[in-house]
Amino acid sequence: MPKVWTALLMLAALLLGGCGYNQFQEQDEAVKAAWAEVLNQYQRRADLIPNLVNTVKGYAQHEQQVLTEVTEARARVGSIQATPELVDDPEAFARFQAAQSNLTSALSRLLVVAENYPQLKADQNFRDLQAQLEGTENRIAVARNRYIQAVQAYNTLTRRFPTNLTAMLFGYKVKPNFSVENEREIAKPPVVDFGSAQPAAPAPAR
Numbered sequence: 585m586p587k588v589w590t591a592l593l594m595l596a597a598l599l600l601g602g603c604g605y606n607q608f609q610e611q612d613e614a615v616k617a618a619w620a621e622v623l624n625q626y627q628r629r630a631d632l633i634p635n636l637v638n639t640v641k642g643y644a645q646h647e648q649q650v651l652t653e654v655t656e657a658r659a660r661v662g663s664i665q666a667t668p669e670l671v672d673d674p675e676a677f678a679r680f681q682a683a684q685s686n687l688t689s690a691l692s693r694l695l696v697v698a699e700n701y702p703q704l705k706a707d708q709n710f711r712d713l714q715a716q717l718e719g720t721e722n723r724i725a726v727a728r729n730r731y732i733q734a735v736q737a738y739n740t741l742t743r744r745f746p747t748n749l750t751a752m753l754f755g756y757k758v759k760p761n762f763s764v765e766n767e768r769e770i771a772k773p774p775v776v777d778f779g780s781a782q783p784a785a786p787a788p789a790r
Contacts, residue, residue: 607747615735618731626666629721632716633655650690650694651694653690661687671760
């Protein structure tokens, strides 16, 4: 009897290996790793926002609407539980994507407002925060691109024959991905331009 079970186990291993089961495990882990990096970079951006908002507020207190929009957009992003399981829930993924897109737009409007305040643009703290934001936006774009590629590989495995049979057998489903429209937006990170900054003036009392 032990020999029979051993033979059955070996046969099962061969069948699972040939039908792409191991590939699904590898691709799923690749998607999770890529998603974790996306979340890491988005969190890095979120951590920059409070200091950025406070710095802008010190020079542009009259721009309350824009400041509020950024703060509220960050709060909406933070209210979404971005767990690893989110990548298997198309509706939750869409909400997460929309929230991040709104935050990107709000940050862009904030930087446009800053153009109207030469003293703000000359503030070293603001310049440092802008540079960090630009670097983070670039890292977000790279992380998202890697995630897109990982999901495409996983989804291709899920749909093509014969691994689609394994997908049906084990309940593997295609994973949601970032939309084309959203990619066009994220491909245009906020521009950091220090060329027109005026000589530094004494900072207002805070």
